[in-house]
Amino acid sequence: GENVEQHPSTLSVQEGDSAVIKCTYSDSASNYFPWYKQELGKRPQLIIDIRSNVGEKKDQRIAVTLNKTAKHFSLHITETQPEDSAVYFCAASLRMDSSYKLIFGSGTRLLVRP
Amino acid sequence: DAGVIQSPRHEVTEMGQEVTLRCKPISGHNSLFWYRQTMMRGLELLIYFNNNVPIDDSGMPEDRFSAKMPNASFSTLKIQPSEPRDSAVYFCASSSQGLGEKLFFGSGTQLSVL
Numbered sequence: 001g002e003n004v005e006q007h008p009s010t011l012s013v014q015e016g017d018s019a020v021i022k023c024t025y026s027d028s029a030s031n032y033f034p035w036y037k038q039e040l041g042k043r044p045q046l047i048i049d050i051r052s053n054v055g056e057k058k059d060q061r062i063a064v065t066l067n068k069t070a071k072h073f074s075l076h077i078t079e080t081q082p083e084d085s086a087v088y089f090c091a092a093s094l095r096m097d098s099s100y101k102l103i104f105g106s107g108t109r110l111l112v113r114p
Numbered sequence: 115d116a117g118v119i120q121s122p123r124h125e126v127t128e129m130g131q132e133v134t135l136r137c138k139p140i141s142g143h144n145s146l147f148w149y150r151q152t153m154m155r156g157l158e159l160l161i162y163f164n165n166n167v168p169i170d171d172s173g174m175p176e177d178r179f180s181a182k183m184p185n186a187s188f189s190t191l192k193i194q195p196s197e198p199r200d201s202a203v204y205f206c207a208s209s210s211q212g213l214g215e216k217l218f219f220g221s222g223t224q225l226s227v228l
Binding site for chain 2: 044089
């Protein structure tokens with residue numbers, strides 16, 4: 001079955017520095033890769049996603065890159081701010097007939113130090 | 115739209131009792147997912163429905179867990195009998211094929227089994 005591995009499990013950066021989180025997936029048929037941010041006690045919320053026909057996508061301070069050959073994708077946050085502190089989850093979509101499911105990585109706890 | 119609505123927000127019960135979690139997906143969404151989140155295992159997919167039909171229940175831990183979706187606007191996840199190791203946050207999420215694979219999560223149910 002599909003497996004998504006995420007690293008690191010925790011990441012601490014100084015405000016203003018960049019943060020990078022990496023994920024690998026096992027099923028070459030996966031074609032959709034979202035990233036979710038979960039603040040303490042709240043629901044996961046989609047922050048950015050990328051599809052397999054695109055190598056990079058950017059939205060203000062966050063960007064995602066995808067290497068389909070190597071089956072890995074990464075989240076990049078630039079000019080980090082304290083409000084970026086949260087747990088970030090990557091996911092890979094596995095399509096099954098007319099439906100699909102998302103398999104999540106284990107999460108990265110990001111701490112941005114003021 | 116009110117988003118995905120889950121109830122109850124918190125549930126405290128004693129071992130052996132039956133627990134029923136409820137979910138109302140976003141109107142018009144035809145896929146519904148139940149996830150369980152724990153510190154040890156992260157976000158685990160338990161089961162998902164497409165057009166009210168269960169597609170994949172391979173993530174359901176054991177026979178004590180069951181899920182139903184009697185119509186497009188309501189789903190339940192039942193645990194009978196409950197055990198302390200079932201303590202977790204249970205999220206319901208929905209999506210519309212028209213939106214691709216974007217998942218929208220409910221606020222979750224914090225379950226504590228004593």
